[in-house]
Amino acid sequence: MNVKVQSAVVLSCLWLSAAAFAADNLVTVEATGEAAIHGGDVVQARDKALADALRNAVEKAVGTVVTSSSTMKDFELVEDKVLSNSRGYVKKYDIKDKKEADGVVTITLTAQIGKDELAKDVDALLQLISQKGKPKILIMVAEQNVGQATAAAWWTNQGFTTNLDVVENTFIDQWQPIGFSFVDPQALKGKIKVSKAMQSAAVEDKDAKEFAGKAGAQVVIVGKAVAQEVGNKVFGTNMVSARANLSVRAIRTDTGDILATSTMDAGSMALDATTAGSNAFKESTKKMAEELKGKIMRKWLEEVNSGQAIKLVVNNVKKTAFLKTLKSTLTEQIRGVSAVRDRGFKNKVAEFELDMKGSAQDLAIELEAKNFADFKVEVDEVTANALEITLK
Numbered sequence: 001m002n003v004k005v006q007s008a009v010v011l012s013c014l015w016l017s018a019a020a021f022a023a024d025n026l027v028t029v030e031a032t033g034e035a036a037i038h039g040g041d042v043v044q045a046r047d048k049a050l051a052d053a054l055r056n057a058v059e060k061a062v063g064t065v066v067t068s069s070s071t072m073k074d075f076e077l078v079e080d081k082v083l084s085n086s087r088g089y090v091k092k093y094d095i096k097d098k099k100e101a102d103g104v105v106t107i108t109l110t111a112q113i114g115k116d117e118l119a120k121d122v123d124a125l126l127q128l129i130s131q132k133g134k135p136k137i138l139i140m141v142a143e144q145n146v147g148q149a150t151a152a153a154w155w156t157n158q159g160f161t162t163n164l165d166v167v168e169n170t171f172i173d174q175w176q177p178i179g180f181s182f183v184d185p186q187a188l189k190g191k192i193k194v195s196k197a198m199q200s201a202a203v204e205d206k207d208a209k210e211f212a213g214k215a216g217a218q219v220v221i222v223g224k225a226v227a228q229e230v231g232n233k234v235f236g237t238n239m240v241s242a243r244a245n246l247s248v249r250a251i252r253t254d255t256g257d258i259l260a261t262s263t264m265d266a267g268s269m270a271l272d273a274t275t276a277g278s279n280a281f282k283e284s285t286k287k288m289a290e291e292l293k294g295k296i297m298r299k300w301l302e303e304v305n306s307g308q309a310i311k312l313v314v315n316n317v318k319k320t321a322f323l324k325t326l327k328s329t330l331t332e333q334i335r336g337v338s339a340v341r342d343r344g345f346k347n348k349v350a351e352f353e354l355d356m357k358g359s360a361q362d363l364a365i366e367l368e369a370k371n372f373a374d375f376k377v378e379v380d381e382v383t384a385n386a387l388e389i390t391l392k
Helices: 003-024 042-062 115-131 166-178 205-214 273-306 320-333 360-369
Strands: 026-036 090-101 104-114 136-144 219-232 240-252 258-270 308-315 337-346 349-356 377-382 386-391
Touching: 026 042, 042 090, 042 104, 136 166, 136 205, 166 219, 166 273, 205 219, 205 240, 219 273, 240 273, 258 273, 308 320, 308 360, 320 337, 320 349, 349 360, 360 377, 360 386
Parallel strands: 136 219, 308 386
Antiparallel strands: 026 104, 090 104, 219 240, 240 258, 308 349, 337 349, 377 386
């Protein structure tokens, strides 16, 4: 074999190997996206429907790239920064079908997704949720649908009854597949006493925090959803249109800190006003769940990389000199502590706030191991972001 032929064979093998590697890095999925036509702008609706289809394609591809080391094998959703970069993972797509009906553009396509890039980002997100302890969530969002005079809530004196529960169910559908777990309100019936402060649908943050903490939740989502009818005989049909507004806050139950807030609205249509309102609840919650998830993930990522605020409660402080000793130890001898702030001292109980690269559990272990001259540290309670100790 002469040199030219030999070189051609080598190049062909290299090309075939590269092509095979490229093929192995791709997964092909089919997905559909849709968008409503507003103000007769069909072009904009088509662009939005295409973006929705590509996002859904990436969502489908996620399940094929989870590594064997991942703790969640069948989740379908990923954090906002992955899905918002849908086009970055799509190497090629072909539109199979495009149609317009009832004021909505629908696009169906097949897309080739780059598995390696997607798998890398997905694994990072799974590790982040795991590092934060896969917190349990309690949803406390009062719903006021079309035609209702007041908001209904499962925690009021109605006895843990449920109304439509659209917001709660939609949150669960969006978040449970990525590792969050939820407290079932029905399982709390007869186990937790509902205080007078909890008899209103408009529950205060502090009361919701205390209640959710007793229920075993690490995060409580508090808020209200209101749906209103905005028109009937839409597009000359018998359809009724409704719009929902949803406003929530995600709160840590151990410290009371607000993790994230979000306000969202969305519209929907149905043959009756109540169904239209329920559908609007669902659509607004879907959008909100994505936004809120992104905010919480970014907050957690910052805490994992740079440290988090930990609440430290100290009981049985018989001398203020003990606090001086404890504070200097925290500042100078505890690994990961970068700042200590006094938050009050009353009736022999002191409270500090620490900036620490580590967990409350790490702090508890460190303090228990220290040999203080005048007292010994006894750990009373440890949560994800708080530690309570007693000086003996």
